Amino acid sequence: MGGRSNRSSHQATEILKAFWQHEVSKPFIAFLGLFIVSAVLSPAFLTPYNQRVLALQTAPLALLAFGESMIILMGSIDLSPGSTMALAGTVAAITFVHYKQPLAIAFLAGIAIGALVGFINGLLVTKAKIPSFVATLAALVAGRGMVLILTGGQPIVGLRAFGVLTMDIGPLPTMVWLMFFFTVLNFFLLTYTRWGRYIYAIGGNEEAVRCSGINADLIKLMTFTLAGCYYAIAGLMMDARLEVAYPWTGWGAELDAIASSVLGGIQLTGGVGSPIGPFFGAYVLTLITNVLILMGVNPFYQWVVKGIVLVVAAIALTRGLRYVK
Amino acid sequence: MRTLGIAKKTLIGIVVAIIIIAVIAGVVASLYLAPAPGKKKLTFALLVSNLGNPYFVMLKDGAEAAVKELKAKGIEVELIVYDAKDDPDLQVRQIEEAIAKKVDALLINPVHKEAILPAVRDAVKAGIIVITTDRDIADKSLRVFFTGTDNVYGAELAVKALIEALEKSGKPKPWKIVILHGIPGTTAAEDRKKGFHNVLDPLVKKGDVKIVAEEIAYFRRDKGLEVMESILARTKEIDAVICANDEMALGAIQAIEGAGLVPGKDIIVVGYDAIPDAVEAVKAGKMYATIAQSPFLQGYWAVMGAYYIVVKGWKPPKDFIPTPVVVVTKANVGTFSEEVAKPKPLPGAPSE
Amino acid sequence: MSRSTPVLETIELTKVFPGVVALDRVNFDLLPGEIHGLVGQNGAGKSTFVKILNGILRPDSGKILIDGKEVAIPNPATAKRLGITLIHQEITLVPYLTVAENIFLGREPIVKKHIFKYIDRRELFRRAEEILTTLGVDIDPKAKVKDLNVGEQEIVQIARALSENARIICLDEPTSPLTPKEIERLFDIMRTLKKQGRSMIFITHRIEEVFQICDRVTVLRDGKKIATVKVSEVSPQDIVKMMLGRELAEFYVKREPRVEEIEKVSKVPTLEVIDLWVTPERVTEVPLKGISFKVYAGEILGVTGLLGAGKTELGKAIIGLGRITKGKVLIEGREVKIRGPVDALKHGIVYIPEDRRREGLVLTMSVKANISLPSLYKLCKYLGLIDLGREEEVARYWIKALNIVTPSTKTKVANLSGGNQQKVSLAKMLEVKPKIVILDEPTFGIDIGAKVEIRKIIAKLADEGLAVILLSSDIDEVLSLADRIVVMRDGMKVGEFINKNVSREDIYKLMVG
Numbered sequence A: 001m002g003g004r005s006n007r008s009s010h011q012a013t014e015i016l017k018a019f020w021q022h023e024v025s026k027p028f029i030a031f032l033g034l035f036i037v038s039a040v041l042s043p044a045f046l047t048p049y050n051q052r053v054l055a056l057q058t059a060p061l062a063l064l065a066f067g068e069s070m071i072i073l074m075g076s077i078d079l080s081p082g083s084t085m086a087l088a089g090t091v092a093a094i095t096f097v098h099y100k101q102p103l104a105i106a107f108l109a110g111i112a113i114g115a116l117v118g119f120i121n122g123l124l125v126t127k128a129k130i131p132s133f134v135a136t137l138a139a140l141v142a143g144r145g146m147v148l149i150l151t152g153g154q155p156i157v158g159l160r161a162f163g164v165l166t167m168d169i170g171p172l173p174t175m176v177w178l179m180f181f182f183t184v185l186n187f188f189l190l191t192y193t194r195w196g197r198y199i200y201a202i203g204g205n206e207e208a209v210r211c212s213g214i215n216a217d218l219i220k221l222m223t224f225t226l227a228g229c230y231y232a233i234a235g236l237m238m239d240a241r242l243e244v245a246y247p248w249t250g251w252g253a254e255l256d257a258i259a260s261s262v263l264g265g266i267q268l269t270g271g272v273g274s275p276i277g278p279f280f281g282a283y284v285l286t287l288i289t290n291v292l293i294l295m296g297v298n299p300f301y302q303w304v305v306k307g308i309v310l311v312v313a314a315i316a317l318t319r320g321l322r323y324v325k
Numbered sequence B: 001m002r003t004l005g006i007a008k009k010t011l012i013g014i015v016v017a018i019i020i021i022a023v024i025a026g027v028v029a030s031l032y033l034a035p036a037p038g039k040k041k042l043t044f045a046l047l048v049s050n051l052g053n054p055y056f057v058m059l060k061d062g063a064e065a066a067v068k069e070l071k072a073k074g075i076e077v078e079l080i081v082y083d084a085k086d087d088p089d090l091q092v093r094q095i096e097e098a099i100a101k102k103v104d105a106l107l108i109n110p111v112h113k114e115a116i117l118p119a120v121r122d123a124v125k126a127g128i129i130v131i132t133t134d135r136d137i138a139d140k141s142l143r144v145f146f147t148g149t150d151n152v153y154g155a156e157l158a159v160k161a162l163i164e165a166l167e168k169s170g171k172p173k174p175w176k177i178v179i180l181h182g183i184p185g186t187t188a189a190e191d192r193k194k195g196f197h198n199v200l201d202p203l204v205k206k207g208d209v210k211i212v213a214e215e216i217a218y219f220r221r222d223k224g225l226e227v228m229e230s231i232l233a234r235t236k237e238i239d240a241v242i243c244a245n246d247e248m249a250l251g252a253i254q255a256i257e258g259a260g261l262v263p264g265k266d267i268i269v270v271g272y273d274a275i276p277d278a279v280e281a282v283k284a285g286k287m288y289a290t291i292a293q294s295p296f297l298q299g300y301w302a303v304m305g306a307y308y309i310v311v312k313g314w315k316p317p318k319d320f321i322p323t324p325v326v327v328v329t330k331a332n333v334g335t336f337s338e339e340v341a342k343p344k345p346l347p348g349a350p351s352e
Numbered sequence C: 001m002s003r004s005t006p007v008l009e010t011i012e013l014t015k016v017f018p019g020v021v022a023l024d025r026v027n028f029d030l031l032p033g034e035i036h037g038l039v040g041q042n043g044a045g046k047s048t049f050v051k052i053l054n055g056i057l058r059p060d061s062g063k064i065l066i067d068g069k070e071v072a073i074p075n076p077a078t079a080k081r082l083g084i085t086l087i088h089q090e091i092t093l094v095p096y097l098t099v100a101e102n103i104f105l106g107r108e109p110i111v112k113k114h115i116f117k118y119i120d121r122r123e124l125f126r127r128a129e130e131i132l133t134t135l136g137v138d139i140d141p142k143a144k145v146k147d148l149n150v151g152e153q154e155i156v157q158i159a160r161a162l163s164e165n166a167r168i169i170c171l172d173e174p175t176s177p178l179t180p181k182e183i184e185r186l187f188d189i190m191r192t193l194k195k196q197g198r199s200m201i202f203i204t205h206r207i208e209e210v211f212q213i214c215d216r217v218t219v220l221r222d223g224k225k226i227a228t229v230k231v232s233e234v235s236p237q238d239i240v241k242m243m244l245g246r247e248l249a250e251f252y253v254k255r256e257p258r259v260e261e262i263e264k265v266s267k268v269p270t271l272e273v274i275d276l277w278v279t280p281e282r283v284t285e286v287p288l289k290g291i292s293f294k295v296y297a298g299e300i301l302g303v304t305g306l307l308g309a310g311k312t313e314l315g316k317a318i319i320g321l322g323r324i325t326k327g328k329v330l331i332e333g334r335e336v337k338i339r340g341p342v343d344a345l346k347h348g349i350v351y352i353p354e355d356r357r358r359e360g361l362v363l364t365m366s367v368k369a370n371i372s373l374p375s376l377y378k379l380c381k382y383l384g385l386i387d388l389g390r391e392e393e394v395a396r397y398w399i400k401a402l403n404i405v406t407p408s409t410k411t412k413v414a415n416l417s418g419g420n421q422q423k424v425s426l427a428k429m430l431e432v433k434p435k436i437v438i439l440d441e442p443t444f445g446i447d448i449g450a451k452v453e454i455r456k457i458i459a460k461l462a463d464e465g466l467a468v469i470l471l472s473s474d475i476d477e478v479l480s481l482a483d484r485i486v487v488m489r490d491g492m493k494v495g496e497f498i499n500k501n502v503s504r505e506d507i508y509k510l511m512v513g
């Protein structure tokens, strides 16, 4: 190791070491690195407008990633985020437009439907004992089907009022504040509460959790339900952004949600990862797309570059592990 | 070896199951294929991909209008309409049923250009005339002709409308234009891309136009929004956006408004497809133009073509008969839907 | 012994983990044909030492010499090439493959036909048979590993080492899960290998085994080598003293059985099991046939029997992990239905599993989080927020009480030594403060010093009024702690004694039948 000339530099290395040991350090560094590179490569990157756009685009994905990461932390997987968000967005829009309910009721209806989808996923996993991959795949397919049936494949218009989510409060739009709020909430939930602890424990060793006399099924059920609520909020955000309930919202978003979680340092085997990592994951994913457009890279090359950046980021994250699956 | 024993049993089970299923299928099929009672009148089957979509309802209306016209001339025609609900398997079964009914012609609006090929082959073998409409099938030798929109031509009209608007606006040249494309590899996306470039490339060479960004937004409104936002972050000096469909155009409009600009004034937007939302946007002046296709004529011409072929032995001069497209702007936004729903004579048809 | 060059030598071997020096300048040598014992407390660095020799870990400094020449062992493949192999503390076989396939995994005999390559299965089985015969054991090479018992699996691991033609075989606590008979067989095999001139490093917590089989023994304490001595020149007490750094007055806690008193005071047993029948859910499990017993508050019921007698199955059946086909469980005289550990906990029953890595611990989490896991509800005040200060206190209490060697409460349990992991899995269930505690082999893999500690704790639990069920194959442990002893064999109860005037031999006879 380097020379220890005096005590303060020694202390600094200790702090640095402690930081490096922390789970969120790698996603954070990946984020920071890409951020700096982007700022250098494109003068448009740091403009307030672009940062605002990035935050707006990240918000729904971050919510999806928070839900997804909880499920992955439990050692399961959720393929339903995209469909659930679309379904929640649709139901909220129908409640608001067709049933002429107040905005608050419409939002609640959307969140409730998200919770219901999550709850059903949870039941399928815990009671019917269907592996989460299959159970949520069913939700992915059936959920989209419901959206298409409810909308007839056409967007539901007349959601001007959903603009409360895109309207500015102080310097930032409501939904960006919401994203920060949920980042903090998610951090608290997973770090400081019993529920969060159990989520990590189930992912780490479900057998041990069960043997300890903890009702693991209940925890799973609750977690799937909460994840459903998160997806629903993402759906409301997309409604507000487009001012319509668009039936193809979130098509393929499950992959983005999983990628955000993994880029955020959540291990797919469960039990390991920082609760705020997925935020950085979601931001990085959005940032890559954004900066490639800013630089005017040919769309086909964008795919290649994205792939390479993902691999590099993933390598940075998995360094030091003996093997991964 | 125990596992091998189990494997053998499984194999035997599967073979037995297959045999049973084959026998049942054979019996059912032979019942179906029993010769229908003799008939003199013409029977056409119209196989629509999805009648839940208003666009295809218009296609059906066109076909029915043609049948009515023929009947008025004293010709006995029956039209059987099938709705595949976007399910390729269902469409295959419907084709098989139509073959069993010994129809004279199949007018197919395919759900999938590959999946239904075997069924179509059976139809051709059974001596049935096949015509495709709105979308084509992969094996072009199977159908006599295809009638549908010429997307390249439509896209050319869209860009021309855009240029016209730019000229009217008096914006200084070179005009800075953004293009949003659809899902790469799909016929619609590729054809429209070609159409855009057919018109734009010479203008770029001349220095009248500068393409500031050309991105893919997958025919989706949310992607249209996000991609356009990023483009606007790069530069707000954009005069116009041309999109390969209306969803992307509507997303782009959303982004333009979000950036504090006025769509239709600061940035001129042109879409494609004339979906209801887009028509509203044209009315509101946010979208300058969109392209309306004519599903009505696609249905109408399919039936007429089938009639000419079966009764008069007509050979179409070309195997692609494009249906007209209409540029929808504020000027004709109230009337265009009637315009595209009017019967027109089939190009190259034999004289009566 | 003649002074030939050592086959293996380490000079100043050092390994540092965050917070601990696992090995501190260890000098060590291994002679040809020698069985060299390696002993020390939990966390002394024994496993770390053999892992370095096998290229699983890399040393921070120091040299390794093979046949007097310095070598680097960056990975297990290199170790294999040098003729070194490790038989892990945990079984590392592929359960769904056959014995033969496991022995030759990655080195299967191949036949070539044209461009195709096949595994020559006949040759594979023949060679496996050959190796197993040289070991003098009767295991079917075509059997699936999952259908073997632990002892046989251990032998398959040795067979694999032999097939690699290893000259230096490291055995990390191979005897812990074995029955006395299996241990004898293992020792026979080791003697055979010794005659072939192979050297062995043998790690164990049972000092008597060192005296049975080893030529020399090296004692480690806190990563430092204390001494290497000839077994013939020392006594067990000497070794224990070197290990602990202090005298250990007694290996077994003496506890006066008090059955009569207890029955007088409490009329109703805390837990009573009547005619319990359980059908197994897995092949490796043993069916239980009509087990009955009573435990009173303040009493220790010792259940003993060989491996495979059904002790674990009994413990699990009580907490609802097992298909009970017949029988009753009564708590304080009232019949209860226990459908799983959640119900069991509601009734104040906890089970501390024998297989701690699989059923006891969440290896991805810290020592602290593992200890508090089952009792988290007690640490939450409102909104389910965990009182982190209290949690830390609780963890520190148990680390002290059980003498858990860990750099901090935040260390991941995966990074603890095997014995310390066991202590954590004990601590977490004891923190629940149950009424009835079922301990499944609580001193498996635990060093002598800690064994005494844990036994004292078990005795204290009973003194505090808990009903304790101690499932243990260590007769002496049961004899020293229990008030009442139940002996099991093949899923049946074959005897019950009040722990007075029963001899070790009586029990052993019943155990083996």
Ligand SMILES: Nc1ncnc2c1ncn2[C@@H]1O[C@H](COP(=O)(O)OP(=O)(O)OP(=O)(O)O)[C@@H](O)[C@H]1O
Residues within 6 Å of the ligand: C017, C018, C020, C021, C022, C040, C041, C042, C043, C044, C045, C046, C047, C048, C049, C405, C406, C407, C414, C415, C416, C417, C418, C419, C420, C445, C447
């Ligand atoms: N991967 C690791 N990371 C951090 N610390 C470790 C790691 N592996 C081992 N240690 C620490 O190194 C020390 C020695 O551990 P080791 O496993 O060698 O002990 P041991 O002598 O085998 O003990 P036991 O008898 O309990 O198996 C312990 O304090 C342990 O916590």
Ligand SMILES: [Mg+2]
Residues within 6 Å of the ligand: C046, C047, C048, C089, C172, C417, C418, C419
């Ligand atoms: Mg060890």
